[in-house]
Amino acid sequence: MALFSRLAPLAGVLCFGWPSLAIAQTAPQCVPLKAVGSEGSVVSKRVSPNTVLFVRDNWNTDFFVPPDSRYSQFLVSLTSKTVGSGTRDSAGQELYTIRAYLKYDESNTDKLFDQSIELPQGIPFDIQLFSRPYESPYQVNVVVGGERAIGSDYSLTVFGCN
Secondary structure, three states: OHHHHHHHHHHHHHHHHHHHHHHHHOOOOEEEOOEOOOOOOEEEEEOOOOOEOOEOOOOEEEEEOOOOOOOOEEEEEEEEEEOOOOOOOOOOOEEEEEEEEEEEOOOEEEEEEEEEEEEOEOOOEEEEEEOOOOOOOOEEEEEEEOHHHOOOEEEEEEEEEO
16 A cells, blocks of 8 residues: 555656647648649639629639548638738738638538638638538538738638548
8 A cells, every 4th residue: 555655646647648648649630622623722813803793703612522531620721922902901901701611411511610801911811610520521612702802812722630
């Protein structure tokens, strides 16, 4: 019993150290997803004017989620490249309207992000999206636009993480 009482504090230190080691070893692994209709995973666009009659805007971008993947989260990374012709704030930043969706089978869609964000040029803005438990989406849809961002250039990448 005396030996146990001397080793108990040491055992506590060892046990408390193990969870942090386990967390470090299980950091999320992220893989860039391929953009639908593209050969790569990075999409660069210039924000077009909003849809008018038969002229559609280019605000939607879809990313393909491979059917055999089991990603529990997705990372959307958006970077403003140039200042466009839209109205800017006092710091010269564009106001982007950004929405992000996860698309599931049977026309089920979860809107997980919907905000207007001022993005400084060249600084990535990241959005984390979490999928439904026990379900995998087949696409990630990102909408980037806004009247104050017309003419602005940006790049967009989506990563699947597990």
